[in-house]
Amino acid sequence: MTHRAPFDFFTRSAFGIEPGSHIGTQLEGLASRIDLSKGQTAPLDNRSDRIVFVASGATKLVAQASEQRQQIVAFHFDGDIVSVPADGLFANSVTALRHSELLVFPAREFFDSAAGEARIARSLLERLPIALQRCRDRAVALGQGSATERLAGFLLAMSERIGRADADHCELDLPMSRKEIGESLGLTIETVSRQFGVLRELGLIKTQGRSRVTIFDRDMLSRKAGHLHQTQKTSGNPTN
């Protein structure tokens, strides 16, 4: 990738605008390009909000309360846009799970520019509620779900984002360690490992090596995750 390839990918893939357009150059002026190798943390100024575009790679967004206690708030992959707030209740940071290329924007200026361009604004208004919904689903899982349910839900979510569906079963190469899965689900390494064992013995998944997971029965896994199913969906409420 040349030095400006990430930005072109950004404008095109994220917003469907051609590089070189007025708004494109405007946004490019705001961007800082960052290259992270595995395990590196992006040097973000935590005094104001940032918008980070993951051009390639895989990253984790980490919230840190104390030195010892940290939680992974979200994982992000190629083409994802991440909203990274200034430190609030917790300190936030973006760390690469593998080599990643990022574009970093100051949030305020980015939104100022984006708001004036209908196409970009529309795209952001499309993406942000999705991120919000992902976060809510996670919050529900963290609040209500058992360890097994959390891991089942995690595997399903990951398979939808980075899985390779192959007929009935689905292959998955997890770019994160058990420790990181645990930090994302609010569980310990050991519990995560035990739950992998549970799902394995139920015949729902197979694991090969540290990162390869094969999902045999998506539907049953979804049931184990405590997710809503067709039969139990609230029947259409006509008003509105």
Added chain:
Amino acid sequence: MTHRAPFDFFTRSAFGIEPGSHIGTQLEGLASRIDLSKGQTAPLDNRSDRIVFVASGATKLVAQASEQRQQIVAFHFDGDIVSVPADGLFANSVTALRHSELLVFPAREFFDSAAGEARIARSLLERLPIALQRCRDRAVALGQGSATERLAGFLLAMSERIGRADADHCELDLPMSRKEIGESLGLTIETVSRQFGVLRELGLIKTQGRSRVTIFDRDMLSRKAGHLHQTQKTSGNPTN
């Protein structure tokens, strides 16, 4: 309030635009006005996303996995904008904690209109990341925090949104029951009650009746919540 007062309040307070403007009428055409009394659930069509504006009152956004298991995803108050997705992993609903006036928009059309109006787009791009951040903070609390930490964090968050700060201490009238607090924090009624007791015996709060809470020591409460404090904030990282 007259029948169109909520909408005028909506355009003005949420976006700073005057009623009667082109975009104002356009949005008004999309809106359905809903009046909910305490305990009532908004009759939302769960087949597509909605945007709900809480003109007055207090509401809870509930995610329901099964009949028995439901979690409160967020509370909303006067002037809040709520993004209510179509049923995904869980079914979503909006229920009034007390009498509330809502404006309901179909999300797609709402965003289509909003994207073309820089002022509105900018305002939404301001609000959505805040909602996202609130959700993330909750997710961290649910994933990592003990029962005491969760309640402490909850009380702080509520005091910031609906508390009356009075010199050193802060008074709070909680519009939700212990059950609803529990459903929001992923705890049982009993545990919530016990944690109120813990915070009370620590001298951090006082409770009067079912809903009145007085916070004596915000700072200590914040510490109990496991939140980041000035002394432990990561020192400014200059790059970017």
Added chain:
DNA sequence: CGCTTAATTGAGAGCCTTCAATCATCGTGG
């Protein structure tokens, strides 16, 4: 003032965590 519902308090059970040890994986060097 009495009744209904919500909140508090107590005792025991279950799930996850913690601590500890063993095993597997994978990158490295021979």
Added chain:
DNA sequence: CCACGATGATTGAAGGCTCTCAATTAAGCG
């Protein structure tokens, strides 16, 4: 290509925190 070492993952046993079940007390409304 294999052996080796380091790190990550798995497995086991004991303890703690929250949940469950049950009873009592308090609050708020008619």
